[in-house]
Amino acid sequence: MNDRYSRQILFSPIGKQGQKSIGEKHVLVVGVGALGSSISEMLTRAGVGKLTLIDRDYVETSNLQRQQLFSESDAKEKLPKVIAAKKRLADINREVKIEAIVGEADVQTLENFAPKIDLMIDGTDNFDIRFILNDIAHKFTVPFLFGSCVGSFGSTYTIIPNHTPCLQCLLKNIPMQGQTCDTVGIIAPTVQMVTAYQVAEALKILSGNMDAIRKTYITFDLWENQHLSVKSNDAIKNKACTTCGEERTYPFLSYEAQTKTALLCGRNTVQIRPSQTFSPSIGQLCSRWELAGYIVKQNPYLVSVHKDDVRMIMFKDGRALIHGTNDPVKAKKIYYSFIG
The missing domain is CATH 3.40.50.720 (NAD(P)-binding Rossmann-like Domain)
Structure with missing residues (x-):
């Protein structure tokens, strides 16, 4: 020693x-x-x-x-x-x-x-x-x-x-x-x-x-x-x-419990589908985003949130579209920065 x-x-x-x-x-x-x-x-x-x-x-x-x-x-x-x-x-x-x-x-x-x-x-x-x-x-x-x-x-x-x-x-x-x-x-x-x-x-x-x-x-x-x-x-x-x-x-x-990503052809967008064990509260997320100063827009079907030059669309089932990248790793990073 x-x-x-x-x-x-x-x-x-x-x-x-x-x-x-x-x-x-x-x-x-x-x-x-x-x-x-x-x-x-x-x-x-x-x-x-x-x-x-x-x-x-x-x-x-x-x-x-x-x-x-x-x-x-x-x-x-x-x-x-x-x-x-x-x-x-x-x-x-x-x-x-x-x-x-x-x-x-x-x-x-x-x-x-x-x-x-x-x-x-x-x-x-x-x-x-x-x-x-x-x-x-x-x-x-x-x-x-x-x-x-x-x-x-x-x-x-x-x-x-x-x-x-x-x-x-x-x-x-x-x-x-x-x-x-x-x-x-x-x-x-x-x-x-x-x-x-x-x-x-x-x-x-x-x-x-x-x-x-x-x-x-x-x-x-x-x-x-x-x-x-x-x-x-x-x-x-x-x-x-x-x-x-x-x-x-x-x-x-299990495979079903894992977050999955998919590229949307020709759109510079990655789709993220959360695990079946995760069901985000869009209402709570919107309140948090607004308090942080993000631009938040909603309709009966989805919510759009802008932060700097990043935009995410989230649907009621928790599925999200990350616009501005074709890189699944970068898209996941953006997703988690929004979701927590």
Whole structure:
């Protein structure tokens, strides 16, 4: 054991054995934006054995305010986030193996990785992927750390399959906010607070300190000085849950549950059809868009929303048309920026 981790080893709950254990573990970070870049840096400095990073996006100037791994040159070159992250993380600690995957965290990709990893951490920005991660975690018995942040509000929750309620169970008791960074913004301290909780939990799991795992869902608002901790117990866990209950079907891993895209020929438009498990409230979305200053027009059949040079048409069944692009990845990014 070298001197690099001496201060972490001096922390008695970790010690030499815990540090050895951390150095043997493989962690999957899904999403390398604000949460994922901070998580990846802390775990790299902590000496995790291997990090696999998955992200479909590239670095933009607007990321630099809160996504700490990236630089102006990364944004100028429009480097994929995982490539820019891998380069920076290698400069921090070359002992850590970094695997960078530019692409979608789809079901097939995640199922291929699940048997090889010791921990999965949420750095995403949408619940489509989070519910897939939740199912993957329980199908393959992999611990999963949920995290979310927007504005000055953040939340985090530790999921240990077969021991804690899953994300589905949690959200039926504690509904999430529907805001997005594109509608209400975000301040960097919110990100750091969420990732501090996530990485602390990660270090407990990776070092073998399972008894120290937090047994609460935490939410906070840094600006309003509010903090809430809700016990996650058997009262929340649903025996009939299709993800963690007695008869599991892992519904979000099915083809029908996945968001689908299709190009509309000759129209520079991508159609997005949400999963059957998602039914957006158009009324609530319109109110949120109007508060954010977007141009919103409605008729009995659909709603049109304009933001800068982007236009989305949403129908009553949740189907959306993203105008101005033929790129399904870019269209999904736009869609999630509107939907949350």
